[in-house]
Amino acid sequence: MFKKILNGFIDQPLFTSLFVADFALLLFHRPPFMFSVLMVGALVAMSMYMGQKLELFRK
Numbered sequence: 001m002f003k004k005i006l007n008g009f010i011d012q013p014l015f016t017s018l019f020v021a022d023f024a025l026l027l028f029h030r031p032p033f034m035f036s037v038l039m040v041g042a043l044v045a046m047s048m049y050m051g052q053k054l055e056l057f058r059k
Helices: 002-011 013-028 033-054
Strands: none
Touching (some): 013 033
C-alpha cells in the first residue's frame, strides 16, 4: 500500500510539490484565517483526488 502511494506521488511531481508546499505552509506558518481555510480546502481536495486516483482499498 505504501509503495502504491509513493509511486502515485512520484508519477505526478507537480501535484506532489503543491501538496507538500501547502502542507508545510499550514504546519510551520500561521497564514491569515481566510487563506488558511482555502489552503485546508485545497489539501482536502488533493487528498480526495489522490484517493480516487490510487484506489487503495479496491477489491
